[in-house]
Amino acid sequence: MANPLDPEMFDPICPSSAMPIQIGDKWTGMVVLCLEEGPRRFTELRVPLGGVTPKVLTQTLRAMERDGLLTRTAYDENPPRVEYELTELGRSLFSLIAAARAWSRDHLPALLAARAAHESAPAAPRLLRRSPPSGPGR
Amino acid sequence: MANPLDPEMFDPICPSSAMPIQIGDKWTGMVVLCLEEGPRRFTELRVPLGGVTPKVLTQTLRAMERDGLLTRTAYDENPPRVEYELTELGRSLFSLIAAARAWSRDHLPALLAARAAHESAPAAPRLLRRSPPSGPGR
DNA sequence: CAGCATCCCCCCCGATACTG
DNA sequence: CAGTATCGGGGGGGATGCTG
Numbered sequence: 001m002a003n004p005l006d007p008e009m010f011d012p013i014c015p016s017s018a019m020p021i022q023i024g025d026k027w028t029g030m031v032v033l034c035l036e037e038g039p040r041r042f043t044e045l046r047v048p049l050g051g052v053t054p055k056v057l058t059q060t061l062r063a064m065e066r067d068g069l070l071t072r073t074a075y076d077e078n079p080p081r082v083e084y085e086l087t088e089l090g091r092s093l094f095s096l097i098a099a100a101r102a103w104s105r106d107h108l109p110a111l112l113a114a115r116a117a118h119e120s121a122p123a124a125p126r127l128l129r130r131s132p133p134s135g136p137g138r
Numbered sequence: 139m140a141n142p143l144d145p146e147m148f149d150p151i152c153p154s155s156a157m158p159i160q161i162g163d164k165w166t167g168m169v170v171l172c173l174e175e176g177p178r179r180f181t182e183l184r185v186p187l188g189g190v191t192p193k194v195l196t197q198t199l200r201a202m203e204r205d206g207l208l209t210r211t212a213y214d215e216n217p218p219r220v221e222y223e224l225t226e227l228g229r230s231l232f233s234l235i236a237a238a239r240a241w242s243r244d245h246l247p248a249l250l251a252a253r254a255a256h257e258s259a260p261a262a263p264r265l266l267r268r269s270p271p272s273g274p275g276r
Numbered sequence: 277c278a279g280c281a282t283c284c285c286c287c288c289c290g291a292t293a294c295t296g
Numbered sequence: 297c298a299g300t301a302t303c304g305g306g307g308g309g310g311a312t313g314c315t316g
Binding site: 065068069075093096099106111113115118126128 | 156158159160161162166203204205206207210211212213214227230231233234237238241244245248249251252253256264266
């Protein structure tokens with residue numbers, strides 16, 4: 001429940017940008033996964049989301065709060081403590097994320113292969129003649 | 139197989155922009171659905187995708203071709219004829235789109251309600267005091 | 277610790293006009 | 297019919313610096 005998040009739970013090499021599926025904005029899906037085991041603090045979330053700036057993470061969390069995907073609870077302590085926790089609606093995204101992951105596992109390699117093939121051989125024939133014109137020139 | 143596409147198969151009122159799931163770029167998912175029943179021509183695709191400009195549709199189709207989601211076949215006729223058809227990989231997106239639609243049907247109203255509630259009452263309390271400071275001022 | 281302010285860049289997307 | 301060429305706006309996202 002309160003286990004520390006794995007700093008490498010998201011592979012930076014993973015070509016997630018190539019994935020034809022996206023949950024919300026860039027970081028939304030990963031935030032959902034980070035909150036799977038229970039509430040987390042702001043800085044705690046930044047660990048696995050390597051490189052995300054506080055501004056962008058705040059934007060993401062505010063948008064998710066606005067959409068009812070999570071709740072934000074600020075405790076009036078010193079130092080400040082804020083916790084983010086998924087709502088039922090937020091948890092409903094798990095099935096969708098699982099479907100996206102399953103698709104990626106099964107089909108993303110084919111997509112990447114197709115992409116690589118097109119980069120190495122962009123000279124593929126773009127014209128097919130099925131019904132030749134009545135009078136071909138020359 | 140060759141039934142004309144319904145010009146209103148995509149509801150312009152539908153707040154698809156609010157959906158926390160996106161397949162590829164803006165038009166990718168809709169192109170996949172347009173090609174569900176078989177190959178379609180360029181102009182044929184433009185009908186249900188109201189408002190999409192030829193440049194953007196071309197970009198979308200080229201990207202999908204590059205990723206192996208569809209094939210492009212140009213016939214050397216006059217007037218020109220080009221057909222786009224889903225590949226097996228492209229068809230593999232159907233299950234994902236179905237999952238996204240099911241989620242939207244079941245949960246999008248709640249998301250929109252949460253969003254509307256936040257707009258009408260942004261004055262929600264953002265501070266909770268659980269552990270009162272040792273000495274509250276005054 | 278949990279942010280806010282500011283600046284900036286890139287890229288997606290659209291509007292318009294033209295072509296083989 | 298099926299695009300291409302050019303221009304331009306908007307916003308998501310990142311870098312940097314500062315604050316209660």
